């Protein structure tokens with residue numbers, strides 16, 4: 001971690017409520033800034049899989065986090081989340097994304113059933129939107145309600161909540177036990 005993260009990333013890190021031992025999947029993780037913030041916290045089995053569909057994005061994640069990749073704490077995957085397969089084992093304690101719009105723009109493509117299948121029982125899904133005050137997020141649309149409806153349509157998820165207070169919108173769900 002050699003530079004200050006953008007404010008929207010700095011805001012979401014505490015909202016992940018990490019102990020450091022979680023197995024984490026970040027969707028749309030380029031350029032790897034959140035990964036760089038989480039990396040030093042990791043201990044025990046703690047690991048981040050950083051996924052992005054952009055080849056340039058995946059390269060930037062890797063370059064920014066090379067030491068964590070070399071240490072086996074971070075894996076970088078170049079893939080579109082809409083093509084993720086719901087393959088066992090259900091290994092992630094936390095799946096999160098910041099400003100990945102497919103969950104409200106194309107709910108049926110968002111592949112939430114597969115994401116739920118990849119979560120361990122009781123695992124958490126957290127989706128964040130917005131860059132800060134005045135970024136226009138939410139103007140003319142209710143992003144939180146749209147994202148929540150996408151998550152509620154997934155059989156494997158429960159306890160869908162929307163936290164729209166403050167500059168970052170957070171939509172959360174939990175994998176059914």
Ligand SMILES: C[S@@+](CC[C@H](N)C(=O)[O-])C[C@H]1O[C@@H](n2cnc3c(N)ncnc32)[C@H](O)[C@@H]1O
Pocket residue numbers: 027028029030031051052053054057079080081082097098099100101102
């Ligand atoms: C707007 S940027 C946000 C980047 C970062 N998460 C943040 O909040 O600053 C969206 C990122 O998600 C990636 N992305 C968008 N849709 C995706 C998808 N369907 N599968 C994987 N990555 C996706 C893009 O390539 C891009 O890197």
